[in-house]
Amino acid sequence: MAAALAASFYDRRTERVARDLLGAILRCVTPEGVAAGRIVETEAYLGEHDAACHAAAGRTARTEGLYGEPGTAYVYFTYGMHWCANAVTRRAGLPSAVLIRALEPLEGIALMRERRGPVRDRDLANGPAKLCEALGITGALNGVPLRRSPLTIHHGTAVPDRAVAVTPRIGISKAVDRPLRWVDIRSDCLSRPHRPTPRSRTSR
DNA sequence: TAAAGGATTTTCT
């Protein structure tokens, strides 16, 4: 197992961290066992000025974790039933993070199948809430350091050849099925007030 | 293959 990413890895521009997390290994150790996968899709949330970021609503009980130390987990509950996991970026006080959107299962696949129920293997972790279910990630891990903890991210051995980096407001789903493609931050996405575009109706 | 709608509860207005 490669070393866990250092805290300094996360204390950089969020867009850069999002790109560099592609290919890294997300691993979660629980009493039920170990499950891990290669990160193949990420999404950057840039701060209070990014209307798609939870921090756009300001500092609240829910978003407190976003303001934490770089390299800690921001895990939130949404739609009444799903957990989603982020890696907090930049120094404490700057509420930005990278949402982990999809994994290629690598370790503990039997456990993932058990947790996810009767789905195709390709659907085990190809979504932000699916991967949390597959790895056993819940809000109990919110705020934990992503180094030397049950939830860790390790150096990967190679950039995946089928992945997508996703930036705010340019939602792309089903990434695992798509070829590698970088989507650059568009300057007009970062300043203009907006509502997040429905994922199913965006580009392509 | 795509679109539409329901599930379910926290959060903020």
Next chain:
DNA sequence: GAAAATCCTTTAC
């Protein structure tokens, strides 16, 4: 009271 960084099933083409 409405929306939500989603997922799954059903229905339509």
